[in-house]
Amino acid sequence: MADWKMPTDLQDWEDLTTYTPLRVTAYSGDRLIGFARVLTDFVRWGEIYDVVVDNSFQGKGIGELE
Incomplete structure (x- = not known):
């Protein structure tokens, strides 16, 4: 389990995805x-x-990766 916390704020997620070159x-x-x-x-x-x-x-x- 990760010891960091995923963003819970919608603006944080929008910023993360805006500056990410590829999303799956x-x-x-x-x-x-x-x-x-x-x-x-x-x-x-x-x-x-x-x-x-x-x-x-x-x-x-x-x-999962195959």
Whole structure:
């Protein structure tokens, strides 16, 4: 478990996503169920941050790398 706290303020999330070059999302129908930020140079380097999955979908493989 991470020892840092995820932002709870909507403005913080908007700032995070605005300045993130790549975002990955997972949907179930029209419902957003997962989200991750990727910092990358779009050539050869990338790091995944802040993988968030809705509680009801956790443990079902959402956000796993194959």
